[in-house]
Amino acid sequence: MKLLNILLLNMFLILTIICCSDDDDDDYDDSAFLIRDASVQGAADDEILKSYLETHFYNYDDFNQSPGDYSISIKLDTIEGSNSNKIPLINFVEEKEIPIRQDGVDIPQKLYYIVIREGKGSTPYNVDSTFVSYKGQLTNGFIFDQRDVPIWFDLAKVVKGFRMGITSLKSGTFDINSNGTYDFSNYGQGLFFIPSALGYYNNSVGGIPEYSPLIFSVNFYTLSTTDHDSDGLDSYMEDIDEDGDPLNDDSDQDGAPNLYDPDDDNDGVFTINELDKNGDGIIDDSDGDGTPDYLDPNISN
Ligand SMILES: [Ca+2]
Ligand SMILES: [Ca+2]
Ligand SMILES: [Ca+2]
Ligand SMILES: [Ca+2]
Numbered sequence: 487m488k489l490l491n492i493l494l495l496n497m498f499l500i501l502t503i504i505c506c507s508d509d510d511d512d513d514y515d516d517s518a519f520l521i522r523d524a525s526v527q528g529a530a531d532d533e534i535l536k537s538y539l540e541t542h543f544y545n546y547d548d549f550n551q552s553p554g555d556y557s558i559s560i561k562l563d564t565i566e567g568s569n570s571n572k573i574p575l576i577n578f579v580e581e582k583e584i585p586i587r588q589d590g591v592d593i594p595q596k597l598y599y600i601v602i603r604e605g606k607g608s609t610p611y612n613v614d615s616t617f618v619s620y621k622g623q624l625t626n627g628f629i630f631d632q633r634d635v636p637i638w639f640d641l642a643k644v645v646k647g648f649r650m651g652i653t654s655l656k657s658g659t660f661d662i663n664s665n666g667t668y669d670f671s672n673y674g675q676g677l678f679f680i681p682s683a684l685g686y687y688n689n690s691v692g693g694i695p696e697y698s699p700l701i702f703s704v705n706f707y708t709l710s711t712t713d714h715d716s717d718g719l720d721s722y723m724e725d726i727d728e729d730g731d732p733l734n735d736d737s738d739q740d741g742a743p744n745l746y747d748p749d750d751d752n753d754g755v756f757t758i759n760e761l762d763k764n765g766d767g768i769i770d771d772s773d774g775d776g777t778p779d780y781l782d783p784n785i786s787n
Pocket of ligand 4: 749752753757
């Protein structure tokens with residue numbers, strides 16, 4: 487009885503597979519389930535972003551009228567009605583080409599940004615920790631995240647467009663008040679207009695639909711240089727191929743990028759114990775082959 491049931495079930499499954507695979511061949515289209523081509527999506531996002539930049543403005547009058555007033559926050563609005571004579575964002579933007587890798591190929595994506603106030607402090611590396619307040623929105627005006635009280639952002643963990651955008655700004659200065667609070671001034675303020683491939687791309691996150699370009703208004707107060715794996719090298723120094731991004735370097739190909747790998751050459755000796763054994767302040771290259779000991783699996787003593 488049991489066997490018969492199994493046989494019947496198998497027969498049913500076979501029939502189902504046969505009947506359905508034939509029927510659906512003509513109108514079944516799986517392209518909706520595949521990750522989109524980043525060059526095609528990049529071009530589509532660029533159209534959306536350019537259209538936004540041509541039809542919107544920021545409150546540049548406020549910033550021009552009060553150059554030393556750091557209580558001004560960035561506001562975006564549509565050019566229409568009483569604002570129809572405003573200068574569009576597109577007249578202020580600069581752009582960077584940022585590659586993303588898809589199927590082993592680097593595909594450039596266009597990041598637009600506006601430096602409203604550059605800031606007078608230090609430029610962050612794109613894997614530092616940064617103290618920021620910000621507003622994140624979509625091109626339709628939907629605000630998906632907003633922080634008016636500053637928080638620390640580990641840039642190694644945020645979307646690439648934000649990481650690469652914030653390096654156009656500099657940190658500020660601060661005064662400590664008698665009650666222990668801080669007043670920041672002279673800090674960087676800017677806008678980033680980010681194609682989806684430098685954002686969340688095919689992921690739908692926190693009310694952000696998949697393939698959404700993102701807009702961030704950012705105030706950048708201060709930074710902390712970070713050594714994520716405590717191996718003695720600040721994370722920005724672990725950009726071995728010097729392409730400007732330490733997140734894509736994995737010398738020993740073990741799946742952990744060097745900035746998260748305390749033994750970068752996987753030779754069993756921690757990087758911090760291989761860097762500078764004689765303590766002269768120079769990274770060691772014992773065999774003089776141009777590869778420092780901490781990246782040279784042949785040197786492990
Ligand atoms: Ca790199
Ligand atoms: Ca590694
Ligand atoms: Ca490392
Ligand atoms: Ca090692």
